[in-house]
Amino acid sequence: MKYKCNKKLGEPVNIGIIGGGAVGLLFAAYYGEQHNVVVYCKRKEQAQKITTEGIKLKYEDNYLVVPVSGKGTMEDLKLQELIIIAVKQHQLESLLPLLRTLPRHIPLLFIQNGMGHVSILQSMLQKSIFVGTIEHGAVRMGDRAVSHNGIGKTNIAVFKGGSTVINTFPLLENPLFPVVFNHDYLEMLEAKLIANAVINPLTTLFRVKNGELITNPSYYEIFKQLYHEILKCFPKWDNHYIDDIIKICVNTSKNTSSMLKDMTEGRKTEIEAILGYIVDKGKKESVDIPVARFVYRAIIGMEIERGIRAK
Numbered sequence: 001m002k003y004k005c006n007k008k009l010g011e012p013v014n015i016g017i018i019g020g021g022a023v024g025l026l027f028a029a030y031y032g033e034q035h036n037v038v039v040y041c042k043r044k045e046q047a048q049k050i051t052t053e054g055i056k057l058k059y060e061d062n063y064l065v066v067p068v069s070g071k072g073t074m075e076d077l078k079l080q081e082l083i084i085i086a087v088k089q090h091q092l093e094s095l096l097p098l099l100r101t102l103p104r105h106i107p108l109l110f111i112q113n114g115m116g117h118v119s120i121l122q123s124m125l126q127k128s129i130f131v132g133t134i135e136h137g138a139v140r141m142g143d144r145a146v147s148h149n150g151i152g153k154t155n156i157a158v159f160k161g162g163s164t165v166i167n168t169f170p171l172l173e174n175p176l177f178p179v180v181f182n183h184d185y186l187e188m189l190e191a192k193l194i195a196n197a198v199i200n201p202l203t204t205l206f207r208v209k210n211g212e213l214i215t216n217p218s219y220y221e222i223f224k225q226l227y228h229e230i231l232k233c234f235p236k237w238d239n240h241y242i243d244d245i246i247k248i249c250v251n252t253s254k255n256t257s258s259m260l261k262d263m264t265e266g267r268k269t270e271i272e273a274i275l276g277y278i279v280d281k282g283k284k285e286s287v288d289i290p291v292a293r294f295v296y297r298a299i300i301g302m303e304i305e306r307g308i309r310a311k
Helices: 022-032 044-053 089-099 163-168 185-206 217-231 241-251 258-264 272-284 290-305
Strands: 014-018 036-040 055-059 062-066 069-071 082-085 108-111 129-134 137-140 145-150 154-160 179-182
Touching: 014 022, 022 036, 022 055, 022 062, 022 137, 022 145, 036 044, 044 069, 082 089, 089 272, 129 185, 154 163, 154 185, 179 185, 185 217, 185 241, 185 258, 185 272, 185 290, 217 241, 217 290, 258 290, 272 290
Parallel strands: 014 036, 014 082, 036 069, 055 145, 082 108, 108 129, 154 179
Antiparallel strands: 055 062, 129 154, 137 145
16 A cells, blocks of 8 residues: 655755665665765765766756765764665675664665565664665666666655654655655565566576567566466465566566676676575475576576676
8 A cells, every 4th residue: 555645845854875876876866956965885986976076867868967975984874864775685784783883763764675684674773664665777877877767666665663754754856756655565575576586587597678578478478487486475466466567577678677787797686685585485385486496596506607606
């Protein structure tokens, strides 16, 4: 279920964004138009470039430079009024010691693919924790530039703190970056997980853009097989949800999935957090999902082949 937040756009909020990847830069660009944003980067060179040149946002043939600060250390993280964690799920573990030192009153928003981070969040002591998923297409184009390749929406739900804390979340007034608030965080995360578990691994395995999963008849047959297997682990979901995933593929037909991009560029993928989570769930619940297991092991094998993962 989705609902509108009653909070009106007010004074600018101090927002810290951890992660200078495509998602972090996209959030920083749009929130930086109306709020005070600091991007915390792994590399000081990236932080310096963001500070001196701002974030360059590309959408279609339009370009916009948004003044935003960059930091190569996280010493002043506790001064922020909201912290958005926009790193990949397998990078969360290294951030936990730092996040656990933050004052409890600072709300956190976690934006990760998959659902492996849910167990991590249960141990956090913050009074308010949000989780989010995004449906946008975004590609980083250097240290301070991001291309917004497709308008979707940002889904946000309360993980901890009670339903009323959603009214404290800073809003935006930009139709290119709509924010939708959800009542049920679990339903929201499952919807994103199922879509990602079908699209990301298959585009990576076949090395194709999203749309080819639908237009190539053979790929589409495997697409459907994998989807129906995954639904065995999520019985409350309707078989018709496949129509929504097909729409995603159509709307992002020319996009390269984040998993394929990671694999191509020699980075560890999020296969563990996405399809690995489902394979583990199937094993625990004695659900037979052979296609899902095959695709999962195939992606792991590709990582090993490329030296991304140890044997």
